[in-house]
Amino acid sequence: MSTSNRHPDERKLSLFAAEDLAAWERWLIGRHVAKCPECIAVVSAHSRVRAQLLAESPVPQADFKALAHRIRVEAAHATGPATRERGWRWTAAAGLAAAAIAVVLVLPDGSLEAPPSRQAESEPSESPLQVPVFYEGMEAQVTAEGTLSVRSFHPGSGVMTVTDYYMP
């Protein structure tokens, strides 16, 4: 039976909205969310709250990222299904800086393997930007704008190209 026919629980949807799931799990849930109006609504609600938090003035000395990390650690130890109310509280408290409604992990070789291990509870949060495979062998450098810059050489024309990847 396809996983996409069952609704993911609230906790999974909140983590999905925050892009905080393993790649394969994100892909599975993404497939379901893309076709399920009810789950789209839940994910959208989580995303809206996150966006509101981001738009608000920062609370002095409040570290939302560290707080979000602690919440994720607690979520990993949580037992039983999360209620809709709990999901709202987690997302509200986390203030995670994710992007859109549905997220896809793009891997260099096009496969859907899990990203580098994040099992350790105390590992920092990460939203890696994968460098496409056709730049394999060419390094990526950080720029003053915080983008990743990659060079490539086109042998036919003898032209170098510098591509900058921007974070949202």
Add this chain to the structure above:
Amino acid sequence: MKRSSCSCLGLALAATLACVAATAQSGSEADPKIAVEIPDGVPLRVVATDFDQSEFEPRGGALVIELAGSIRFRHEGGDAVRAMTLAVNAHERMMGGRAAVSIPSLHAPRGEEFQVHVNLRMLRPLPLPPGPVVRIAADAVLFDTLAAAGPDRLDSARKMRVREMEARRDREFFLTRWRAGGRDELASAMQASLRRQAGRPRLDVRLGGEGPATAGAFGSPREIQFAFVQDSEAPLILERGTALVTGTVSDAPRILLRNRAGRGVRRFELGWLVHDRAGKAYSVGSAPVEGETRLAAGQRFETGAGGRFEIRPSGASGSMEIEAMSAYVRSVQLDDESVWVPSRAALEESLLLDSVPVSVEEQRLSQLYRQRGPAAVVEELRRFTSDEDGAPGP
């Protein structure tokens, strides 16, 4: 009934996807899916586009765009085009939705055509609204006078000027070697460059999220003090710097610097290196800088930016603990838009040449040497300099 509705939905989805794929692959002007735009004031005309090799694949709730193709431009302005930057947009707010493609070391006088290759992967969420899937627009064009045209929303003109100044510096270096010793001397210089490029330690850098690094397998975050490679000719002097590091993860560094030039500074870049326990130096790139960076003469400024970076040696299965960090002044744009970059002699004396990436132009010339030999490099050097009558040395 349920099976029939599922089939209908499946057919509709397949039809939609087929539409997206079919209409998005063509790069002709009539095709709206990949739009190429030339803003007013940019003296270029699009002669042809070819994005037939591009692929558009829905995955979950997003469209993965493998943008592969080329655009042919004709220069219809006055001064020769030296570089251009294209802004490539699939979605403003999605990771992987924005990129810039810069092509330095062009040589396009008036009336000449040149080709730009675009090869990158992007994302945008589904469903697609009406309109192009990807918009490619000229952000800036740099001429051989170092003047620029275009909206320049990505600060492209400055970056292109920096690369052009580095390119002129390095072309002059190789030209001098050629003049001194002919083809053999040039080949020797090219081989030395290739050896240096191959031997330079490399990193895999990933952009992390916002906020400080948290405790990991390497223990609690620790503050690393920066060492500086000072250039006596640089308009800026670096005074103090720190970064919060946990194992292989570093926050953006904070570096205090002072403008010692007698005039204002508009923008600058600081090269950022990390050192492992063996003392090997790796170039991360440039230290991120946020906010206004204009400095009056004598003014101090402390860099600081959000963001974390995971830094690992390329190809290594294990991790590297960051033992130390250093920085140097990589480029400075002054108030009059002129650009300062370190001289080649300064880079050699400071041993930075062994750690930092070579300039884009040096990398291009060395690749040309690898593929086509020294004659191709000589031809390139002659194109870009006025040394039409230059003769090799004894």
